[in-house]
Amino acid sequence: MTYDVEQIRRDFPILERKVRGRPLVYLDNAATTQKPRQVIDALVHYYEHYNANIHRGLHTLAEEATAAYEGARVKAGRFINAAAPEQEIIFTRNTTESLNLVANAWGRKFLEPGDEILFTAMEHHSNLVPWQMIALETGAKVRYIEIDDDGRLIGDDVRAKINERTKVVAITQMSNVLGTINPVREIAELAHRAGAIVVVDGAQSVPHMPVDVRELGCDFLAFSSHKMLGPTGVGVLYGTREALDAMDPFLGGGEMIKRVTYERSTYADLPNKFEAGTPNIADVIAFGAAIDYLEALGMEAVREHEIAITQYAIDRLSAMDGVKVYGPREAADKGGAVTFNYRDIHPHDLSQVLDQYAVAIRAGHHCAQPLMRRLDAVATARASFYLYNRHDEVDALIEGIRASDRIFGNVVRAGA
Ligand SMILES: Cc1ncc(COP(=O)(O)O)c(C=O)c1O
Incomplete structure (x- = not known):
């Protein structure tokens, strides 16, 4: 192998x-990885042959660009074994934006004073600061799971801190500092039993090991293209249909609406509801080439x-x-x-x-x-x-x- x-x-x-x-x-490489010729070529090929805005156009170039962009969505979804890639993959700018999207769109709607957000002592700032910010806004409280001297989560602390007040468990699958791989599936089970959602920071895990969201049982998973051979400027937020449907949009504007009047708007279905404005078309398509490369290996x-x-x-x-x-x-x-x-x-x-x-x-x-x-x-x-x-x-x-x-x-x- x-x-x-x-x-x-x-x-x-x-x-x-x-x-x-x-x-x-x-x-x-934990900061960013290098790019193979196949990814660079995909980027150049897009700009040289079918650069167009997606979804709205009815001409050949727009149709080709839309097909390639949506094709990358399906590739990203399959890569992590999402049940419904066409709806459950949201493209963002990076892991940080994906995690902020959940903290804001889910947190603002569902968190109340006294609720607890639980992360771990080894989180990257991007799975920590957004939760602190939303906690300040909603009156929720942040707590964290302690680690032992080998850099592993302390099991007793996991069990002690997940309780009926826990509403969010936000956890990295692989630490960018210690390298520790956390037992996400077990933690997700405990969290779900307590009625909390599970948000996984997959920025380091998805590029380096097989990741299966259905096996993990997480509600959300965030990762970045640039850490897995793809271009910068593309992030993924995976969310179950149920979790994404329950949230209101994070950003408003073009692409994310169904019907707009001067007074109010209705929102598009998944995934467009969370992709306001023109996305990073070229880089998403080249990210698809990066996934192809990883899958071939x-x-x-x-x-x-x-x-x-x-x-x-x-x-x-x-x-x-x-x-x-x-x-x-x-x-x-x-x-x-x-x-x-x-x-x-x-x-x-x-x-x-x-x-x-x-x-x-x-x-x-x-x-x-x-x-x-x-x-x-x-x-x-x-x-x-x-x-x-x-x-x-x-x-x-x-x-x-x-x-x-x-x-x-x-x-x-x-x-x-
Ligand atoms: C574990 C982890 N989470 C989140 C991030 C943030 O990723 P990005 O800068 O692509 O948003 C990183 C990047 O180093 C990371 O290692």
Whole structure:
């Protein structure tokens, strides 16, 4: 069930790039992934051959563009095994907008003072701040599930905090910092028994492992095209028909209406009700090409490849004196993000040294400031892998870290 990584890499023009005379080692995939030629071509092909506004036009180009756009919707729905892709997939700008859509459209209608919104200690700001905002507006209260020192949710805390006041359980399926994969299905069962809806942040999980919304039993799932080989500017909100039907529109304008008078309007059926205005047609279509690419490889194979390279990275980093790795140590329990600190070298400094070696990683709080405090870290370094990464790129990372020790180690310790 594996694939030929060398052959895959040839599809990604950017991977031929040199940085400071060395071959690029791109290990910042949790932030955004690189794009294969097939996706870039789909974008160019659209603009060169059938650029037109969708839905409204009756000419050939408009019909072709509409068919391709709606085709991408069906592909996205099938990719996560939605029961009704034509209605249950809403295109947004990104995961952040998808989560804001739910928080606003569902939250404003159904949350009341005293209701509880439960998220986890490892949420990205985009599955945390929108809930805080809607809680302020509605009088609901936010709570969070604690994690243990390995970066896993504490089961007792899950059971203790889901209760009859819980109305929303908002949970990431895969942490962008720790890589932890959360037991969403079990949590969704508990949440539903308590009468809460389940909103899943799939920004890191959907690109890296098979995800089946019906098996998870979630009400909503959000993810971004740009983290799964597709263009920026496209997000997906999956919602069950029942959940989406119950919500009022988030934005008003063209495309989302049935009938408009000066006094009032009626709204379009799903999914148009939530897609006001001209959408990001070209990028949605190219996102469809990204899904085709992933499906041709097979998500099981992608996951298998990432487990192997992630375990190699964890093992090599853990074997280094002075490296602290955060999160689960077994790659089979986590995604391809490995977060660490090295001695007392600030991750920003480390990242800059690594850049001298053409190794791109991320350093900072990773949009998870509360989690950083829980980990007792000001910031961390993160190497994150994808389907085109090779083991020798992990070796380049290790070499770069060693070099940073030579450059900074003495200075930092002398000043300490
Ligand atoms: C877990 C998680 N949630 C949400 C987001 C936000 O995604 P976007 O910036 O595409 O909206 C990210 C991006 O890093 C993420 O890793």
